[in-house]
Amino acid sequence: MRRRHAINRAVEVSCWTAALLAVAVLAIVLVSIALKGAGEINLDFLTQNTSSFGVGGIGNALVGTGILIGLAALMAIPVGILIAIYTSEFAGRRSGFVIRYVLDILNGVPTIITGIFVFALLVVGHQQSGWAGAVGLAIVMLPLVARSCHEVLALVPGHVKEAGLALGASRWRTTLSVTVPTALSGMITGALLAVARAVGETAPLLLVTSIYPDLLVTDPSQPLPNVTVTIFRYSETPDPVKHAQAWGAAFILILFVLALSIVARSLSARMRRRLGAAR
């Protein structure tokens, strides 16, 4: 009897320890980024171009990442929403399952292989380009957008759609002016989380937009400097100055990612409360 309670006690303590350990690792990672990165941030660091020899900054990389993410979002978000409308409004049981399974599998393709695909498609015979990088990021984002938008569209109660149809609106008008707006904040959540994931993505960019000059480039038909490849490069050098810059860039990147996930989470909490009330 006593032995059983001792075992129980030991297990409970180890469960507590495991949870604390996970939270502690997150804290350690975030604290070391903040300690080593925050001191690097100043106007020069944010505005000057990357530099192979001097100190320099990450201005051109920030601009390039902005362009890459913007283009990728413009490609992936509309297509992802259309797929979600198909799977939630039109597809039958079986075809809906097949498409969602395909999306899950697509989401499961290692991003380095996505990079190889885009390389074979757009870089072979041409050169590296921002467009290729944006397509790579869009392929990473697409299944995330489509799956999360499907989840929220499926949450819209049937009677809300029926109300639209009963007013004499056709199916497409009901979908576009009743169903989609009802689910909108949830869909924005999905899109933001996909952006948060894509902005930290390195593997596809490493193959298709990584050989760039230390200059400001805004033309996506040229390879675009970007933040993640810069961090990757700098982390591989033995130079402490570059390490410090990598921490600075990592600090900015993680602030952006955390801010996006926090905004996304609060939006989705609001959406769930509202739909809960509508039911």
Added chain:
Amino acid sequence: MTTDAATAPSSLLSGQGRGLVDRFGDRALYLITLLAAILSGVILGGITYEVFKLAGSAISKFGLGFLTTSNWDPVHEQFGAAQFIYGTAVSSFGALLIATPLSIAIALFLTELAPRRSRTPIAVLVELLAGVPSVILGLWGILVLGPFLNDTVEPALHAALGWIPLFGGTYSPVGLFPAMVILTIMTVPIVSSLTREVFATVPPSAKEGALALGGTRWDMMTTTVLPYSRPGIIAAVMLGLWRAVGEAIAVTQVIGGAPGIHANIFIPAQTMASQIAAQYQGASPLNQSALGYLAVVLLILSLVFNGVARLLVRGVQRRAKVS
């Protein structure tokens, strides 16, 4: 799509024109969304096709022997993948060996032990860990974790378990062991959040039954929660393996990128994914094709892990709905 009954009222309200517009609109929305859905399949097919096409010349030149030989010599155009398969296997299984018990413990804590109000915040924090970009985790791994492991953990492990060849007496801040730890950090959020969802589907009546019979919470976990959740836990572990096998960037940063198969996990090695990331640019055509062959193996592994895990999860969800 459009039935006469559905269009009739709208044509009554605003004349003949709207009926046409609506019929066209319904058809157009259906077709556009269908095309988008087909596009996702086309992309998946295109990825598979291009990777196999790239690997073609290496597959025909080296055959299956590619998987069992381990000389990777771009100069003499001889390629074998065994050392990278070994690196991938050891780093991924090692990571899951640490991550699985840790994740189950976290999930048990969050479903059975934690004070109710602290559950959501802790779960959110663990999931935020999954959102840390891999290149940042790799940066932390190479500059903070690696030196710490090299100075403290590796000598301690060698002192305690040095009679096992895995924990050899040569230390390095980069190598299989740091890769394992980084992959553990990446997989714990995935495995624990799925395990937690599965634990939440265990019927409360079963748990209460075990407690009512005088069992401790541990008895309750081993007699109801864990057996009931077995398929879900297997799915979670497979998803973790999927994540670990496919990670290229963070592993490239911390593994050291050295050839060869060594029992000692403290010294540098290379995985399939990190070899692709490290070598793809500027490789000769046959070298690229050999990397494509690695990508084929990687793609098959991750499709199997991911595909089976998703099917298992679906089974669990269906059972949860029934009960």
